[in-house]
Amino acid sequence: MTARARWGQNFLIDRQVAERIVAWAQIEDRPVVEIGPGRGALTSLLAERASSLTLIEIDPKLASSLRERFAADERVRVVEGDVLRMDLAGVMSPGTHVVSNLPYESGTAIVASLLRMRGVVQEMVVMLQKEVVERIAAAPGSKTFGGLTVLVQMTADVKKGLVVAPRAFRPRPKVESQVVRIRVLDSPRLDVGDEATLREVVYASFGNRRKMLRNSLGRWLEERVGIAGAERVFAAAGVASTVRPEDLPLAAFAALSRAAVAERASAGGAAGATTDAGATTDAGATADAGATTDA
Secondary structure, three states: OHHHHOOOOOEEOOHHHHHHHHHHHOOOOOEEEEEOOOOOOOHHHHHHHOOEEEEEEOOHHHHHHHHHHOOOOOOEEEEEOOOOOOOHHHOOOOOEEEEEEOOOOOHHHHHHHHHOOOOOEEEEEEEEEHHHHHHHOOOOOOOOOOHHHHHHHHHEEEEEEEEEOHHHEEOOOOOOEEEEEEEEOOOOOOOOOOHHHHHHHHHHHOOOOOOOHHHOHHHHHHHHHHHHHHHHHHHHHOOOOOOOHHHOOHHHHHHHHHHHHHHHHHHOHHHHHHHHHHHHHHHHHHHHHHHHHHO
């Protein structure tokens, strides 16, 4: 248990809750991936229904136990490793459904990573902290609206599910959990110009939460396209730099992303390419940090 706590996992021990989650997932005859199966509360139920089941488990002892338990079922495969560090394209097949009780510590980062696998991941039914699910499903202007909200809702349909009490886990967490269905869209809900730029714009906007855009996204833009360029981005998007990011609808972030793409393109040349590469690296690092903060 000590080693497992390092990864922020709370084992699901309530059979009825497990049955309700798997039934709601509707994965009959579909390829399924379970991330962090742990002691297998969901696993046997998933194996009964899925066309194939891949288990990704970071704990070597638990992975070994799962291999022994399902050795006779050729449809079940155990992959040992950290899901955030492996090449998931080599593990998952197109049309994959992910059904998991995700670790609290890395759940939001895992969801963000899976969202970038459009065409491979079709749907997620995952359990997270209830607070995180509220943020994923939040409306603009609410206290829970943030970067995670924008990125998920721009690329997926979201439906909240079962709320699970702490007593359903061991060790007991201090907060409630909730199941959420995230159905990945074939393309972003709105024209964002470039999805990598959208992620950068969103992370920059919410980097200083509760501050006006000119003090968050504005500074990020100035570093890349200059003061005049930043002003042109806001003007082209039709977004005032004095608003706060949590008050903007999805359409405003899509417009800011398109305007940022256009402004970078107008700057042109090798300098723009270098900026893009550096910014993407920074954004990736910020993505994990932002996700952890949201959690």
